[in-house]
Amino acid sequence: MIQIRDVHKRYGNRDVLRGIDADVAAGEVIAIIGPSGGGKSTLLRCLNYLAPCDHGSIEIAGFTLRPGLDPAAPMMRELRAAVGMVFQDLHLFPHLSVLDNITVAPRVVHKRPAAQARREAQDLLARLGLGDRADSYPSQLSGGQKQRVAIARALAQKPRVLLFDEPTSALDPALRNDVLEVMRLLARDGMTMLIVTHDIALSTVLADRIWTVEEGALTETVPQAQTPSRCAI
């Protein structure tokens, strides 16, 4: 599903990624850990081309990413539908209702009929336990509900890969378990996921493999529990 080959990324004169090589098979869950500023988030952003890499190449969900692609190209639309992203700060759109947050991309980018987009969004919300929140605005939701809306927004594009940036860092333990449950269900359904996290427990429970990104280099480990994640919960 993903092949990362010798990816470099510089910001100014700082080498953030110094030659990353890694592969991910379909349905795998990868936890990316490491110290702050080590390059975890940058690597994640390279995968959906929010941060174009300076050198190397990435094969992801059938797309080939190399330096210098046009961010306005039609191929980008497809890439971003196939590779969904859930941000650390979520960045829900505060002026749109929950339903509109989820349907804006299907309607605007993929020109799906409004009624169909709405129906699919309602189904997603029901699956995530938010069936009664469609008409609420983000400011009216709890932290865990917001997190699930952000996931629903990414899922509405029917992605094949989901990227998570610190999905549980802002949540209290009860809500964290809530979100973990959602992610576990996604993993069970075969979603390929890359999760940047500081949450060691999460990586042990959920991940098939752990990548440690430090000073721009990647080292790979297998979770200490040594048990396949999908049976662990």
Place this chain on the structure above:
Amino acid sequence: MTARAALLFALLAALGRTATAAQPHDTLADVRRRGELRWGGDVQGGEPYAFEDPANPSHVIGFEVDIVDALARRLGVNARFTHCTWSNLVPSLERGDFDMIANGLEDTPVRRDTLRLSRPYFVYAETLAVRRGSPYRSLDALAGKRVGTLNQTFAHDLLRSRPVETVLYEGGAEPYLDLAAGRVDAVLLDNLVADRFGCTNPAIECLPGDVARGAYVVGLRRGDDALQAALDRALDDMKADGELQRILEKWHLWDQRQGEPIPLATAAAAKSPHVDRAQLVLFCKGAWVTLYLSAVSFLLATLLGVVLAVIRMRGRIGSYFATAYVELLRGTPLLLQLYLIYYGLAPIWKFDAMSAAILGLGLNYAAYESEVYRAALSSLSKGQSEASHALGLSSWQTLRHILFPQALRTALPAMTNDFVALLKDSSVVSVITVVELTKRTSITAVDMRGWLVPGLLCAALYLAISFPLGRLSRLLEKRLHRDSDPRRT
């Protein structure tokens, strides 16, 4: 801006007049004690009246300067000139800013009622000017056509009694520029103005024969009988000993009219001594013009402002041009921009007055609006556009669906402010002949010889437009912020 200042000034003048009217005093005695005869005129009236000496702009020259100097000398005092906008000469005289007016002031029955007038010092003729080869050869032939003149002149009174569309100007040159440009069909003005600005233009033909004749007189406050008697005596002496003729000859103004008997110009238009139904209709029309003008130009300003803001946010080369546009339009006076669009561009493109006004106001306010939108857009977190891009929305789709709706919420209060400012600034467009609310007020105020009632009516109409607008904007703001409305949780 100037119109508003004039309104305030005139309101104060109206209040001041009631105070001074109670105690008439002898201005002639004041003049003698002071050793100075203070007189008012508008240097913008230009050659040959009283104007700045091109060789020494701090020095005012003109045939009226020479005449007043001679009058003062005969009274045994010095003359001192005070500049004052022509339309404010009478209120300023009544306020006591100077002792007399000598600036192309025509002898009319209305002025006889308001002021004390001296004997004539010059006989003028109303001259009709048309484009060369024009089919219109008389005022009667111009029924339904556009005829330009200066505000508050006898020519204006003449035109108002006729079925023509009168177009009012503030300066002598502009009506003839518009005549040559085809924006009016004729211009009726004093022969001095016509000779100076119109008849020399090869595209313009001054028709022979005087439409009317009248006299320029010195205007004094009512009750200044002693000063009037002294000035009349001095004028008679100047006529008798030939000094007046010498002065007029020096300025090439001596013609056979000066020797002929002087007809009293009869007031042509019926004056409205009070605000009646017809006046109310005119005020409402003025208010409509103001509202229409403001709304359309603000729409233009909004659209252009958005485009400029986006170009500036994008960076690259376009942003230099957009920044230059904002600095240029914001850093130069709106009045100048209007003149440039209406008169300056006339050889290339002849906008009608309304289009020029909308364009001028719209282009000017776009500079301010673009700053408002730029600030509102940059106040949004970068994450919003990043999240939108991560969903596959293009830059334009991100602006349209994610950033603009949020920026609008931030920008709305500032936009409302700007619209109200534009509403009031729109009074400036009277300089390019658009008769909007403030201009209508000043015309009526002069007719009524008082600013208080028309001024208050005008203020009421402005408020009637801006107040509901403020409410509407607050309502809209609330709607846009419904997501943070706790009642909906």
